[in-house]
């Protein structure tokens with residue numbers, strides 16, 4: 264049975280979230296706002312943000328964070344896939360905001376800084392969560408209220 268479950272679980276072809284289908288239930292939900300993309304490190308961060316009920320857009324799961332010490336660079340994450348995704352969304356689907364919700368630690372900050380530069384250079388509006396999340400921790404460990412407030416108070420990066 265365990266093997267069966269493992270075989271069924273795969274990554275969404277659009278956002279990289281864990282799913283049993285080709286596309287996850289969030290990406291296939293037409294009621295969600297497809298012009299908002301929240302970038303997170305891991306599938307468990309999607310679960311944490313969904314719990315707050317503050318966000319009705321889509322996600323992009325990076326599969327980790329930039330960490331020079333561990334030899335993890337931008338190309339080891341799904342950053343090239345994010346750039347393709349943004350490039351393909353044109354017309355009414357054009358992405359109007361990318362919310363960077365990486366972990367509030369060193370690697371998460373480095374990843375957020377890199378993405379902010381990259382995305383503002385191609386003129387995609389970028390926002391960061393408001394401060395107030397426990398520093399040094401994982402996004403998934405923040406309680407719903409704190410994470411919800413950080414979401415509501417997000418600011419566009421200039």
Ligand SMILES: [Zn+2]
Nearest residue numbers: 275278287290
């Ligand atoms: Zn998806």
